[in-house]
Amino acid sequence: MLNSIKQRLIEQEVLSIELLQKFTEIESFSYDKEGIDRLSAELIQTFSHFPLLVDIFKEETYGNHVRFTWGKGNRQITVLSHLDTVYPRGTLSSMPFKVEGERIFGPGVYDMKFSYVMMYYLFSLLEERGLSEKFRLVWLCTSDEEIGSPTGRHIVMEEAGKSEVVLVLEPSAEGGALKTARKGGGKFCLEVFGCSAHAGINPQDGANAIEELAYQIVQINRWADESLGTTINTGEIKGGTLFNVVPDYAMAEIDVRVLYPSEAKRLEQAFHSLQARNPRTRLKVEGSIYRPPMVRTEQTRKLFDLAQQQASRLGIRLSEVTTGGGSDGNFAAVTGVPVLDGLGVVGGYAHSPKEFLWKDSIPERTALLYGLINSL
Ligand SMILES: [Zn+2]
Structure with missing residues (x-):
């Protein structure tokens, strides 16, 4: 089943590249409130045909945070993305969005504009196949992750505190590995x-x-x-x-x-x-x-095992790493909830002019995410 989902997403490649280009070309540097708010407005617009509840957390200085909720079940699954990038407005002119062979380049494509495309497909799959009535899926997009989440961290902790699991769509580690502990x-x-x-x-x-x-x-x-x-x-x-x-x-x-x-x-x-x-x-x-450090707990291990099982159905051997870099996963983990981070695509050179992602990892990681959510 996961393989057929992946296959179908591969066939929709043109749409996924169009979406990624649209989101990438709205520049959203952490200190550019106007840019970030424009990006979240575009997301809300693009996702408006899905049955999602949208909540905007207004901020004065930084960009607004946005929460999308699917379903009304009691058991919450939270997925985390961030809206901001490390690239000031204007970077696009020296680092334009482009597809070259199997790779896609552009400011923030890999960290983490692709994640909105993954969620677009995930919601399409839920629309078609449904989400168990027991669950509600919360997708939280914070606006200031790249600068340590001065305003987003409280919302992350609040959502994590209500959740059974938190799945973070930050880019994967080397070779697609998940991040199960973060310093x-x-x-x-x-x-x-x-x-x-x-x-x-x-x-x-x-x-x-x-x-x-x-x-x-x-x-x-x-x-x-x-x-x-x-x-x-x-x-x-x-x-x-x-x-x-x-x-x-x-x-x-x-x-x-x-x-x-x-x-x-x-x-x-x-x-x-x-x-x-x-x-x-x-x-x-x-x-x-x-x-705070994101500690790998026994529950994290179980969740990782589950992800590994789903990955093997896709023919992927999933590994895990500890990383020195931080993310909103750190704040989520403080609440004691198991966190799987690095569920995003495979690529490299985040935060640099050479930032890229492998095109075919979008369908693969989306199928994995869907499989994981479905198996909870
Ligand atoms: Zn990131």
Whole structure:
């Protein structure tokens, strides 16, 4: 049955490319509210012939979030997409939508405009074959995932809290693998306030902020723990004015990734109890681990097994990975619900000018998604 669904979707390739082009050509950078709202209006319009309940969550600064609901059953299945991309408006002119052989290129095609095409076909299948009356299917499209979901995360958590499973249509990992665990992460900003002085005449009156910062960075790096998947990266530093001035200010921005909530706690505590080595300098620490880790639970394993069974019916050998990157799946997982992420298409180079997806993975992954939902 899944193979015949896939076959039929392959025959509808022209329509799927047309849809993907339409959605891709509405640029929707995370900070471009107007673009994102235009995209969601287009989605609502394109999906208007399906029996969907549409709810718009209005936002002032960022784009609106949109929730589509199919069915009235008590048991909720949530599917997650995001509307935003990492490409500012105008990117299309240097990175146009195009189909070359088996590949499709364009800003956000792979992360994750294809997902709207998958859902279009999924709803077509539900229209034809129905959804069990026990279920309701919620498709949530958030607007600010690429920037850490400052406004979308609460809606994701609320929907996840009502759900039996959460399926995330983020692009797959290498070779189509699903993502069953994701690291959590956060950002810390460490500022050092010292005291400036002339480097030649009275250096003893100064307190060198850069020196203190350098010392602190080396200490902080020691908190990383490879065996537990905890990594730390100081990605940006600033400070000082001129080479012959003792600097009174320096700062660093530090990225942190963790696999376990206990590690998140340990690092947050460590950052917030940093002490200056030079008592004449003062430290200020801000930040947190705002994206909790998505932990692979026993329930996740069962759900993955189910996906694997469906995949084998399509002749696919599905594997799973842990990734250091975050998604809305992290926020969903906090509620304890099993989350399968990376159910989207196969492709590569997300967030870069070479971003692409393999054309034939749209029918394949849509059939897999349908099979999985049907088997719950
Ligand atoms: Zn994404």
